[in-house]
Every structure is written in structure tokens, then in C-alpha cells.
Amino acid sequence: xxxxxxxxxxxxxxxxxxxxxxxxxxxxxxxxxxxxxxxxxxxxxxxxxxxxxxxxxxxxxxxxxxxxxxxxxxxxxxxxxxxxxxxxxxxxxxxxxxxxxxxxxxxxxxxxxxxxxxxxxxxxxxxxxxxxxxxxxxxxxxxxxxxxxxxxxxxxxxxxxxxxxxxxxxxxxxxxxxxxxxxxxxxxxxxxxxxxxxxxxxxxxxxxxxxxxxxxxxxxxxxxxxxxxxxxxxxxxxxxxxxxxxxxxxxxxxxxxxxxxxxxxxxxxxxxxxxxxxxxxxxxxxxxxxxxxxxxxxxxxxxxxxxxxxxxxxxxxxxxxxxxxxxxxxxxxxxxxxxxxxxxxxxxxxxxxxxxxxxxxxxxx
Amino acid sequence: xxxxxxxxxxxxxxxxxxxxxxxxxxxxxxxxxxxxxxxxxxxxxxxxxxxxxxxxxxxxxxxxxxxxxxxxxxxxxxxxxxxxxxxxxxxxxxxxxxxxxxxxxxxxxxxxxxxxxxxxxxxxxxxxxxxxxxxxxxxxxxxxxxxxxxxxxxxxxxxxxxxxxxxxxxxxxxxxxxxxxxxxxxxxxxxxxxxxxxxxxxxxxxxxxxxxxxxxxxxxxxxxxxxxxxxxxxxxxxxxxxxxxxxxxxxxxxxxxxxxxxxxxxxxxxxxxxxxxxxxxxxxxxxxxxxxxxxxxxxxxxxxxxxxxxxxxxxxxxxxxxxxxxxxxxxxxxxxxxxxxxxxxxxxxxxxxxxxxxxxxxxxx
DNA sequence: CCGGTTTAGAAAACCGGTTTAGCCGCACAG
DNA sequence: CTGTGCGGCTAAACCGGTTTTCTAAACCGG
Numbered sequence: 001x002x003x004x005x006x007x008x009x010x011x012x013x014x015x016x017x018x019x020x021x022x023x024x025x026x027x028x029x030x031x032x033x034x035x036x037x038x039x040x041x042x043x044x045x046x047x048x049x050x051x052x053x054x055x056x057x058x059x060x061x062x063x064x065x066x067x068x069x070x071x072x073x074x075x076x077x078x079x080x081x082x083x084x085x086x087x088x089x090x091x092x093x094x095x096x097x098x099x100x101x102x103x104x105x106x107x108x109x110x111x112x113x114x115x116x117x118x119x120x121x122x123x124x125x126x127x128x129x130x131x132x133x134x135x136x137x138x139x140x141x142x143x144x145x146x147x148x149x150x151x152x153x154x155x156x157x158x159x160x161x162x163x164x165x166x167x168x169x170x171x172x173x174x175x176x177x178x179x180x181x182x183x184x185x186x187x188x189x190x191x192x193x194x195x196x197x198x199x200x201x202x203x204x205x206x207x208x209x210x211x212x213x214x215x216x217x218x219x220x221x222x223x224x225x226x227x228x229x230x231x232x233x234x235x236x237x238x239x240x241x242x243x244x245x246x247x248x249x250x251x252x253x254x255x256x257x258x259x260x261x262x263x264x265x266x267x268x269x270x271x272x273x274x275x276x277x278x279x280x281x282x283x284x285x286x287x288x289x290x291x292x293x294x295x296x297x298x299x300x301x302x303x304x305x306x307x308x309x310x311x312x313x314x315x316x317x318x319x320x321x322x323x324x325x326x327x328x329x330x331x332x333x334x335x336x337x338x339x340x341x342x343x344x345x346x347x348x349x350x351x352x353x354x355x356x357x358x359x360x361x362x363x364x365x
Numbered sequence: 366x367x368x369x370x371x372x373x374x375x376x377x378x379x380x381x382x383x384x385x386x387x388x389x390x391x392x393x394x395x396x397x398x399x400x401x402x403x404x405x406x407x408x409x410x411x412x413x414x415x416x417x418x419x420x421x422x423x424x425x426x427x428x429x430x431x432x433x434x435x436x437x438x439x440x441x442x443x444x445x446x447x448x449x450x451x452x453x454x455x456x457x458x459x460x461x462x463x464x465x466x467x468x469x470x471x472x473x474x475x476x477x478x479x480x481x482x483x484x485x486x487x488x489x490x491x492x493x494x495x496x497x498x499x500x501x502x503x504x505x506x507x508x509x510x511x512x513x514x515x516x517x518x519x520x521x522x523x524x525x526x527x528x529x530x531x532x533x534x535x536x537x538x539x540x541x542x543x544x545x546x547x548x549x550x551x552x553x554x555x556x557x558x559x560x561x562x563x564x565x566x567x568x569x570x571x572x573x574x575x576x577x578x579x580x581x582x583x584x585x586x587x588x589x590x591x592x593x594x595x596x597x598x599x600x601x602x603x604x605x606x607x608x609x610x611x612x613x614x615x616x617x618x619x620x621x622x623x624x625x626x627x628x629x630x631x632x633x634x635x636x637x638x639x640x641x642x643x644x645x646x647x648x649x650x651x652x653x654x655x656x657x658x659x660x661x662x663x664x665x666x667x668x669x670x671x672x673x674x675x676x677x678x679x680x681x682x683x684x685x686x687x688x689x690x691x692x693x694x695x696x697x698x699x700x701x702x703x704x705x706x707x708x709x710x711x712x713x714x715x716x717x718x719x720x721x722x723x724x725x726x727x728x729x730x
Numbered sequence: 731c732c733g734g735t736t737t738a739g740a741a742a743a744c745c746g747g748t749t750t751a752g753c754c755g756c757a758c759a760g
Numbered sequence: 761c762t763g764t765g766c767g768g769c770t771a772a773a774c775c776g777g778t779t780t781t782c783t784a785a786a787c788c789g790g
Contacts, residue, residue: 019739023738024777026778038738054776081451097474102471119432120420121430385770
């Protein structure tokens, strides 16, 4: 058995078959330009040698990679441990495989997104958590790659997919107000401290994520105003967008002597954290404290009580982003498209009137 | 503003700077071979033109891609929605980014893993759910790529990372037996029906997953035998490895008039499904039914009651697989390595003595 | 039997870089 | 004054394919 036999090249096949490289290439790519007999013989030889065209060489000549990039300022390991991305990636993946494209994740390498982009061999990029002010956007466009933004519409000449964060937030706040709550704590997402260290090349995600935070906050405010109330900035506490972050933020608020009857969390993970912290303080949810999340991750419907939250179509967001991107990739002349998807409030078991006033829904699945 | 200006090539930089392509290349890769002055001037010109070496061309000459492949027989969208893979990918990602490698997911394209592998531009591959009998293994090796197997040791000449499935299963069964259970239902993972259709090129995952199933089943059996009992094949029911699959399997067993006091599920999702189904039948967990899972996914400790399960270090499995792979990639001479990681039983709230006999642990977090 | 069109395949250019071999001019040793 | 070594850079080969251009033989009608 042949050991360490380095991969056969097209020239090897040509030599063994007694033809030119051209003929071998034709045998695979345009067999009609060869006699049936020759084409068959070449393919047979190729098979026996275990020949496969080298994918990199192929990309170089064809100027396509048949791969799409998913650009995120977060580290890869974060992407995969985050339930939001799990859904988003699922949508992205479904669209990509439907069209026969592979997926490459473009995330900081040794802390640098710039080098990661420089290495990416893709035909187009979907970027999430990134907008105009990021130098990365310019770099991708400089490379001549189509780019579709998710959760940002900022450079308006780029394709984009966003959701109605404002409307969703408005509905969430209105729901609590309608139930009779007045002392409402808002848990905002704080900008994560970049990726590990403040590396030389990038003030990363913060601002783009901030945009989402701002939109949701605006939605909350609108609901307050519509009800003739005002959102006291002292009742807005920021924390990391995780279970622990939510718990910590709630505890901090409690320590500041805030005694809310309800919580508006900007993410389900934070909401779950708030519930945990509240329970540790002896509060019952929803009897003593109502909690509304945001995003509607899978877990939200599986906890007890099931979480009232604002649903946003995360899978679909990924799916559509790839769809728009592929339109640009496959017909470069086509106009960029903008898409805005709806959000909607899903009332489950974690909200009720304050202080046990009125009926208590309990666990209504 | 320059429109559609196609990406500058190295020749453009050379022309503008009045030097050869070689000099430009040196300016970036071996500046010491140029006078400081020339190197600076070239870099300046390159910068002003927005030049970036074309990554594909670079890969071709350097014969490295600085990317690793994650090979799975499952569709990409499955990978991202599965909590097991979420943890596995997290480990993989952490190791890859630590070493400055990108990650490419190699999953069936239009149902064919073979074409996906043919397109993959990577320096090495980690394969999960795949073993000797799969033609894909041969293809990867034929391409001259280092390959590390996860959850299989079958072609022994390949690097591998496995966990002690047998020992974990033994501990799980022993735990139930010790609590006094005798009527124990086993929920096995059934082979998923390939990817969509029975496409021409691949009898995919089934057999490799079956190997894990077999190992766990053997572990259960061993515990039974050690206690002088026997595992009745009629009490082994197969189902899909999901919450719904677990629920369905439990219901099927119930319909067959099996009345277990405990369940050994080969995955946490199945265990959760069994719990749901049992509750729907009016059973209380753990009072009327004890349930033990396998894997210890994140969710396991967050449900109520928290799930007693066999912990396997999934993140670590991914991390170590990449570590072994990189050793082969970076020093091709190095010997392949085999790693076996431990599993351990984690007793939480979903198990108790049968029929409320003895004390009831309740929710002990 | 001849000029023109097909057909089958080869030669060469190309994709966009890196790398090897080598050239040129200058300083320095003999 | 000549040979040698070296710094600084270039020409050309190369990576492994695809694609364009070109050629020789077969075919074809008149």
C-alpha cells in the first residue's frame, strides 16, 4: 500500500492517461468537448489514482469559493455558547445549505477581526452586531465582497435585515403597565468589554449592540409616555447579557433600595437571572414580581413559570440575511434589499398583576 | 469615490511603487531582505491602494489554509440547534482560536458529504460521529489531511478522543439499582434516518452513533449483571435523541404495558422528554418515576427537578480533539495520540427510591 | 481533388500570489 | 588590479488548476 503518497495532481492523471491537462479538466467540467471514449478513460484513470481537483486551485481560477462568511465581533467560543446565536446560526445554515454554500465563521483571530477578514475565503458576508462606524465594514467592502448587515441599517447602501425592536419593547412595557405595574425595573444590556483585551485594532461590538439597546429602551419609554408615565433613568440598570449578569443586575438594583413589582429585561437570559435572584430574595414569580424577557430563546418556554417575552424571529433573521446576500452574490447587478421583520409579545406565566391583585395565572404553560 | 474598483493585485502595487512583485511580497513577508526605505515605501503604496494579499492565492502557494474542518454527517442546521454540539463546538472553537486557526464546518452539501469534503480548504479535520466504515474517512485521508476522530477509535491508526461511555452508563444503572429499582426502562438512541434522503453516496452517521449506543447499553448491562439481575431486551425502547423523541418513546413503552419505576435515558434530551410524558400520565418525578439522563447538557441543571445524569466533558472533548489535531498538523512526523476522558454520575433531583419508599430528596438543586 | 467547416485535443496564458536562482554594483581583501 | 562576498533587488519558476487560443485530422459538398 502506497504510503504518504502525496495527493495526485491533474498533471499526474494527464500523464498516466496519455493526454494533456486540458483534456483532464474537460473530462470533469465540459465532457462534451471530448469524445465519450476519451472522457471515460480519463475519469477511470482519475478514479484509480484517487484524484480530486485541489479546491484551493479551483477557487483561484474560478473566482468563487462557494462559501459565505458569518462575521461577528465576538469570539467563536462565545458564538457557540450563546442561545441567541444558536438560533441565528440555524437560520443561516439552513439557507446556506439549501443553496449549496459552505459556512465560514469570521471572528477575531488573536483578538483581531482585521486579520480574520483578511484570511476569509468567501463569496459574501453576513455581519451581525456590526455597523457603519466599524472599520471592518470598510475592509469587507474594500475586498469587493457583498455584505449584508443584521440588526443595523447604518450604511444604508448595504443590504440589511432588522427586527422591530422598538415595537416589541413597547408591547412588553405596555403589557406590564396594563396589568397595573408602576414600579418597573429595566435591565439593559451593557456593552461587553470588547474581546478579552482592548487590542490595538478594534473598538468592536459595543456601539452596534448599543444600537439595539437604544431601540428597545426607546420602545419602553414610548409605552410609559403613552400611559402618561415617565421612565426614571434611576430604574434602568445595565448588566451583562447572561443569566449571571441578569441576577447580578437585579441584586444591584435591590441593594440600591429599588423595590420593583416588575422587570423589563432586554434579553431572556437576563430575565432568567432576575428570576433566580428574586427567588433567592424570597420573592415569588409572578405573584410578587412579574418578569418580561426579550428574544424568546428556546429555553424561555421550557422554564417554570414559562417566560413572558418578546418574540423576535431569530432563525428567520439568519435565513433572510443569507437570502439577501445570495441575491447579491449571484447577480452582482441586483439592488441591495432591506428587510424589517416583526416582533410580538408572548404572554406566558411570568407576569401577573402586582401584589397578587386580580387573578394569578400560575403555570399556564 | 471609486466605484466597483476591483481589488488591487500585487502587480498593481509593484507598478505604482516602481518595484517588482517580489519586492512587494518581501515587504510583507520578509522585510529584512529589503532596505528599510524601500520596504516602507512599498507598504505605504500598498496601504494607499488598499491592497491585501488575496487569501486564496496565498493558500495555494503556502500550502496551508490556517483553517480546521469540523466534519459531521448531520446537516449544519442540526449542528447548531443541538445542545450537545453547542458545547462541543465551544470547545473546538476555544482551541482553534487559541492557535489562530479558523473553523470550517464540513457537512453534507445537497445531501453529499463527499462533495463537501472535496470543497473543504482546511489543514486538518476533526470528525465526530464517523468511523472506519464510512467512505468519508478514506476520502479525507486520501486528500493527505490529518484526521482526528471523536467518539470512535475505529481506524486505530488515526488520532482519537473518546469518553468512558461504558463506565458512565454502569454508574447510572448501578445508582438506580442501589436505590432499589428493578423495573427499569432503557431509552436508547435510534439511528437517525440519514440526512433527508437516502442519497446515493452515503450511509451516514447511523453506525457510528450506534457505537456509542452499544457502549452505553453494555454499561447498563454490566451493572445489572453485577447485581445479579438481567436487562430484559423488551425493556429497551429506541427513539430519536430529542425531547419529543424521548416523550414518544416513553409513551410507546407505556402503551406496551411497561410500568417502570425508573428510566435510563441515553441522552438528556430524551430524559427530559420522558419526564414530560410521565407527567402527562400523572406521574410525579422522582416520587413515582426516577429518571437518569446522559451527557449533562446545560439545561440538565436548570430544569425542575434538576436532572440526575452522567456527565461527560463535551467541551473538553472538542478542545482536546483540536489539540491532538494541531499536533499532527504542525509536526507531521509526530505520532497519533489517543485520549480517553472520564465520565461521572451526577446525582440531582430526578432520582429517588421507588414508590416513595425511603426519603424523598425533592428539589435539591 | 479542393477549399471550408467540424471535431478532438494540445499548447499556452492565466488566476494572484511566493520562492528560488541569479544579476548587478560596491566594498574590501589579497 | 582582480577576485570575493554581500546587500538589494529582479526575472522566472512554481502552486494546481481553468480557459482561451490554436492546430491537425476528419468530414463534406461540389
